[in-house]
Amino acid sequence: xxxxxxxxxxxxxxxxxxxxxxxxxxxxxxxxxxxxxxxxxxxxxxxxxxxxxxxxxxxxxxxxxxxxxxxxxxxxxxxxxxxxxxxxxxxxxxxxxxxxxxxxxxxxxxxxxxxxxxxxxxxxxxxxxxxxxxxxxxxxxxxxxxxxxxxxxxxxxxxxxxxxxxxxxxxxxxxxxxxxxxxxxxxxxxxxxxxxxxxxxxxxxxxxxxxxxxxxxxxxxxxxxxxxxxxxxxxxxxxxxxxxxxxxxxxxxxxxxxxxxxxxxxxxx
Amino acid sequence: xxxxxxxxxxxxxxxxxxxxxxxxxxxxxxxxxxxxxxxxxxxxxxxxxxxxxxxxxxxxxxxxxxxxxxxxxxxxxxxxxxxxxxxxxxxxxxxxxxxxxxxxxxxxxxxxxxxxxxxxxxxxxxxxxxxxxxxxxxxxxxxxxxxxxxxxxxxxxxxxxxxxxxxxxxxxxxxxxxxxxxxxxxxxxxxxxxxxxxxxxxxxxxxxxxxxxxxxxxxxxxxxxxxxxxxxxxxxxxxxxxxxxxxxxxxxxxxxxxxxxx
Numbered sequence: 001x002x003x004x005x006x007x008x009x010x011x012x013x014x015x016x017x018x019x020x021x022x023x024x025x026x027x028x029x030x031x032x033x034x035x036x037x038x039x040x041x042x043x044x045x046x047x048x049x050x051x052x053x054x055x056x057x058x059x060x061x062x063x064x065x066x067x068x069x070x071x072x073x074x075x076x077x078x079x080x081x082x083x084x085x086x087x088x089x090x091x092x093x094x095x096x097x098x099x100x101x102x103x104x105x106x107x108x109x110x111x112x113x114x115x116x117x118x119x120x121x122x123x124x125x126x127x128x129x130x131x132x133x134x135x136x137x138x139x140x141x142x143x144x145x146x147x148x149x150x151x152x153x154x155x156x157x158x159x160x161x162x163x164x165x166x167x168x169x170x171x172x173x174x175x176x177x178x179x180x181x182x183x184x185x186x187x188x189x190x191x192x193x194x195x196x197x198x199x200x201x202x203x204x205x206x207x208x209x210x211x212x213x214x215x216x217x218x219x220x221x222x223x224x225x226x227x228x229x230x231x232x233x234x235x236x237x238x239x240x241x242x243x244x245x246x247x248x249x250x251x252x253x254x255x256x257x258x259x260x261x262x263x264x265x266x267x268x269x
Numbered sequence: 270x271x272x273x274x275x276x277x278x279x280x281x282x283x284x285x286x287x288x289x290x291x292x293x294x295x296x297x298x299x300x301x302x303x304x305x306x307x308x309x310x311x312x313x314x315x316x317x318x319x320x321x322x323x324x325x326x327x328x329x330x331x332x333x334x335x336x337x338x339x340x341x342x343x344x345x346x347x348x349x350x351x352x353x354x355x356x357x358x359x360x361x362x363x364x365x366x367x368x369x370x371x372x373x374x375x376x377x378x379x380x381x382x383x384x385x386x387x388x389x390x391x392x393x394x395x396x397x398x399x400x401x402x403x404x405x406x407x408x409x410x411x412x413x414x415x416x417x418x419x420x421x422x423x424x425x426x427x428x429x430x431x432x433x434x435x436x437x438x439x440x441x442x443x444x445x446x447x448x449x450x451x452x453x454x455x456x457x458x459x460x461x462x463x464x465x466x467x468x469x470x471x472x473x474x475x476x477x478x479x480x481x482x483x484x485x486x487x488x489x490x491x492x493x494x495x496x497x498x499x500x501x502x503x504x505x506x507x508x509x510x511x512x513x514x515x516x517x518x519x520x521x522x523x524x525x526x527x528x529x530x531x
Contacts, residue, residue: 053404079408082405083405085404086404089397091396093398093400093401095393095398095401106407110407110412111405111406111407
């Protein structure tokens with residue numbers, strides 16, 4: 001499995017100042033698969049994507065993409081690697097001063113010398129793939145949240161990346177857009193022969209489209225498995241997460257001092 | 270204990286200020302380092318020239334006209350006491366070209382275009398557009414920041430020249446058309462009083478320096494803004510305050526060098 005892995009994360013520790021976020025995590029993303037990384041808010045999922053993209057460096061351990069250790073690459077090497085990656089940001093991060101067309105064409109114009117006629121055809125093909133060819137003349141402000149996410153998806157795959165990272169692609173979407181984006185992630189991955197990493201906390205949608213799931217909590221991988229294994233798992237954390245239970249290994253109450261003392265109640269009352 | 274805490278807080282502020290100045294200097298050097306794209310793909314700079322320069326035209330032209338009109342009125346009142354009304358043209362032009370043109374145009378540019386640059390870059394950062402660009406292997410310093418910097422630097426002297434030209438026109442309207450100062454002496458005194466090298470070139474140098482300062486401050490504040498609504502609003506305010514003070518301070522320094530011992 002390791003020989004076919006596109007991304008290998010080995011014993012990675014990462015801390016913001018003195019606050020540890022990841023504590024020795026190991027993950028493997030095989031080529032051609034759609035992998036979900038799940039966990040509660042603030043558990044380090046997005047940090048993981050930033051480590052893969054080279055925006056952050058691990059305190060120890062390494063992240064290897066296509067056989068190259070990311071944090072050992074120089075500026076040029078990192079940019080070269082990033083040209084082969086795509087990342088869909090949580091709210092799309094479309095360039096608001098450019099039309100939909102120019103957003104999708106952006107990387108093609110920056111990184112290639114293709115003539116404008118070919119760029120036009122490619123842009124329309126990418127937009128057609130996400131079902132939004134008719135919006136090419138619109139500005140991002142004229143799109144709904146779901147449409148903006150799909151345009152951003154078209155922009156992300158504009159140069160046919162080998163690795164596509166999705167940061168909370170389902171956040172704030174209505175049920176129809178959610179299913180559409182979910183299906184697109186799967187279909188585009190298979191059509192491009194890419195590998196996809198989906199960071200999310202939307203369990204039900206992810207279970208439908210991904211090949212493998214990692215659960216992260218408190219900076220460590222607490223569970224992993226295929227969607228079938230995860231849905232039937234009896235591990236307390238996975239059970240609480242998948243079924244959205246209020247209390248469990250992840251407590252409802254934030255740690256605090258004694259409740260009675262806070263209300264100034266005398267002992268015995 | 271309180272003294273120790275106060276000392277610690279003071280030290281912390283000083284260290285932070287020094288660190289920020291270092292960070293700003295590094296940012297400025299990076300702008301210069303990544304400026305190649307702004308000239309190789311000059312259409313990027315032209316686009317920014319439009320939004321920062323052309324879009325500031327109206328405020329600059331209107332303000333210049335009014336300032337010139339006020340100069341015409343005030344100048345006439347003062348010169349009349351000494352029977353030198355004919356020197357009005359020279360007074361209006363020298364005041365504008367040496368001082369008011371570069372300084373007021375820069376102050377207006379800081380409030381109109383500088384604050385817009387800060388807000389735009391701050392919001393681009395807050396909405397992850399800058400991060401998205403970095404993840405696409407496109408350097409935002411080269412693609413976003415440097416073209417805006419050069420657009421500001423190029424447009425500032427031009428706006429300042431237009432401000433002065435409109436000011437002269439305003440002074441003419443008030444002095445010659447409304448009050449009735451002799452037209453011939455208005456223009457001839459101006460021609461005789463204003464020296465190209467000494468006044469106009471020095472005024473242009475001033476506005477170039479102000480352009481560098483205002484645009485660099487606006488871009489740095491935008492790039493350094495915390496990615497929140499409060500962060501961007503604070504950065505926009507800082508741009509206007511810091512730019513204004515920097516312009517006035519630099520104006521004093523430059524004037525001291527340029528017009529010493531007259």
